[in-house]
Amino acid sequence: MPKIKRTPLFPLHEALNARCVDFGGWEMPIQYDGVIAEHQAVRNAAGVFDISHMGEIMVVGAHAEDFLELTLTNRASDLTVGDAQYSLLCNSQGGVVDDLYVYRIAQEVFLLIVNASRVDNDFCLLQKLVVDLEKDPAVNVVNESDDLAAIAVQGPNVSLFIDNVFTLKGLINVDKPTDLTKNQIDVFIYEDTNVYVANTGYTGEAGFELVAPNKVITQLWDRIFDLGKNYGVKPAGLGARDTLRLEMGYPLYGNELNENVTPLEAGLGYFIDLEKPFQGRQKLVSQQNNGLKRKNLGFVMTSKSPPPRKGYSVYIDGDQVGAVSSGTQSPSLGKGMGMAFIDMPYALVGKEVEIQIRDRYYPAVLSKKPMYKKDD
Amino acid sequence: MTKIPEELNYTKSHEWVSVHDGTAIVGITDHAQSELTDIVYVELPEVGRTYASGEQCAVVESVKTASDIYAPLGGEVLAVNEDLGTTPGLVNEDPYKSGWFFKIKLSGEPDLSDLLNALSYSSEIGEG
Structure with missing residues (x-):
C-alpha cells in the first residue's frame, strides 16, 4: 500500500x-x-x-483545445478564456475513466480538476492519447497535483x-x-x-x-x-x-461512475456531444441508437425508513430491477433519498419501487435530479 | 472524556445495561453515540420476542453507517423506546436516560460476569 x-x-x-x-x-x-x-x-x-486531495492537470499548447475536443465528451471548443465546463474522460469502451472540470485559463492553457483517486489513471491516459493522437509536441500534459x-x-x-x-x-x-x-x-x-x-x-x-x-x-x-x-x-x-x-444528484466517482458505466447510463447525456469524435464515442452512439439497458435516477423514500445506502437492492413487484449507487438520510428533506441504477424499462421518473433494507422492503419513488431544490 | 455512570454495566460492543428486579434496560454508551455522531434512525427489536445473550437485536444508524446492537443479557423484550422513532437524536443528547433502547425480562438469574463495570469499560475505550 x-x-x-x-x-x-x-x-x-x-x-x-x-x-x-x-x-x-x-x-x-x-x-x-x-x-x-x-x-x-x-x-x-x-x-x-x-x-x-483533488488533482490538477494542466493541458498546454497550441493544440490543447483540439486535443481536449478529441479526448473529452463535452465541447472544450465552446470555452472562451475564463470559462469552465463539466466533462468526462472515457475509456475506448465508453466507460468513465473520470469526471472532471475543464477550466480555460488562457487560449492555450486548460486546467483540469480531477478526482483524487483517479489522478494517476487520468494522467497516464492523457499522456498516451497525446502520443496516439499525434499531438506531441504541440500539447503538453502536466500533473501539478503535488x-x-x-x-x-x-x-x-x-x-x-x-x-x-x-x-x-x-x-x-x-x-x-x-x-x-x-x-x-x-x-x-x-x-x-x-x-x-x-x-x-x-x-x-x-x-x-x-x-x-x-x-x-x-x-x-x-x-x-x-x-x-x-x-x-x-x-x-x-x-x-x-x-x-447527493441531494443535488451529482455523481460521485466510484458510486455512480466507474470504468464499466457509460456517461449515458449515469444520466449525464447533457455533457456529451456525440456530433464530434472523442475517446469512447462509438459505444455511446450505439447505446443512443439501441437504447440503454439501465440508467441512474434519483429516488426518494415515501415512508419512514432507515437511511438507504449503496448496494441495497431495488424491487418492483418482487423482482429486482436495480441497486442503490448512493444513499443517505437527507438533512434538507428529512427523509431517505439517493441514486440508483435501474434496469430498463423501469427507469422512469415517478415509478414506485421498493428498497430492501435488511429483511424489510420500504417504498420509494424514482425521481428527477436534483432531489432537493432550494425553497422547496 | 465521555460519561460512564458508575451504577451501570457495559459490554465491549458499547451497550449499557441497567439490571433491576429481573429486568434490564439497554442503551448505547455516551462513547458509542459520540463515535457514531448524528444518529438518524434506530431499528428496535419486536416487543415479545426473546433474544439470547449476545444476539443481534437492534440497529442504530448515523448519517454514515449502520451499526448492530446486541442483547447484553438474554430475555424477552418487554418494551421499546418509541420516542426514538420520531427523535433518534435523543440517543446523542441523552444516551443513558431518554435515549434508552429497550427493556427485557431476563430469562433467568442475570449472569453479570460477562459484563464490564464502569472502570473496566473506561479502560476498554481508552479513557481509564
Whole structure:
C-alpha cells in the first residue's frame, strides 16, 4: 500500500479535532462538529472544505483545445478564456475513466480538476492519447497535483465576504470574485501568488473553488475564516460534502461512475456531444441508437425508513430491477433519498419501487435530479 | 472524556445495561453515540420476542453507517423506546436516560460476569 497522503491543511484539521478517514489515498476530515450541522451551515450560511486531495492537470499548447475536443465528451471548443465546463474522460469502451472540470485559463492553457483517486489513471491516459493522437509536441500534459492545494467555499453567505480576500482585480475578465458568473474562473493575486478562483462547486449552493500553491493555502484558509466569522462560516468535511452533492444528484466517482458505466447510463447525456469524435464515442452512439439497458435516477423514500445506502437492492413487484449507487438520510428533506441504477424499462421518473433494507422492503419513488431544490 | 455512570454495566460492543428486579434496560454508551455522531434512525427489536445473550437485536444508524446492537443479557423484550422513532437524536443528547433502547425480562438469574463495570469499560475505550 502506498503511504497515505495529507494535504497542507492537515494540521488545521487536527487542531479543529476533525475525524479523519482515508479517501482516495488521502487522510481527509470527514467531519468536525457533525455532518448535519456542517450540511446546514453550507445550505444556510457558509462552509469551507479542504479539497486539496483533488488533482490538477494542466493541458498546454497550441493544440490543447483540439486535443481536449478529441479526448473529452463535452465541447472544450465552446470555452472562451475564463470559462469552465463539466466533462468526462472515457475509456475506448465508453466507460468513465473520470469526471472532471475543464477550466480555460488562457487560449492555450486548460486546467483540469480531477478526482483524487483517479489522478494517476487520468494522467497516464492523457499522456498516451497525446502520443496516439499525434499531438506531441504541440500539447503538453502536466500533473501539478503535488504543488497545488484547493478549498471550496460554499453557501449563500459566501458572496458577502469572499471579495475581501483579494485586493487586486482579476487578471482575466473580472474585478472581483462575485462578478464571476456560474462556471467562470479568474486569477487573483494573493501574497504575490496566483490563485485560481472559480464560480463552481459540488454542493448546489452559490460559492467558489480556490486553487492555490501549497505554500499559501493555510494563510488563505485562515483569511477566509477571519473574514467569514460574522457570517456563520464553518469548516465542513467530506461527510457533509457527500450529503450535499447527493441531494443535488451529482455523481460521485466510484458510486455512480466507474470504468464499466457509460456517461449515458449515469444520466449525464447533457455533457456529451456525440456530433464530434472523442475517446469512447462509438459505444455511446450505439447505446443512443439501441437504447440503454439501465440508467441512474434519483429516488426518494415515501415512508419512514432507515437511511438507504449503496448496494441495497431495488424491487418492483418482487423482482429486482436495480441497486442503490448512493444513499443517505437527507438533512434538507428529512427523509431517505439517493441514486440508483435501474434496469430498463423501469427507469422512469415517478415509478414506485421498493428498497430492501435488511429483511424489510420500504417504498420509494424514482425521481428527477436534483432531489432537493432550494425553497422547496 | 465521555460519561460512564458508575451504577451501570457495559459490554465491549458499547451497550449499557441497567439490571433491576429481573429486568434490564439497554442503551448505547455516551462513547458509542459520540463515535457514531448524528444518529438518524434506530431499528428496535419486536416487543415479545426473546433474544439470547449476545444476539443481534437492534440497529442504530448515523448519517454514515449502520451499526448492530446486541442483547447484553438474554430475555424477552418487554418494551421499546418509541420516542426514538420520531427523535433518534435523543440517543446523542441523552444516551443513558431518554435515549434508552429497550427493556427485557431476563430469562433467568442475570449472569453479570460477562459484563464490564464502569472502570473496566473506561479502560476498554481508552479513557481509564
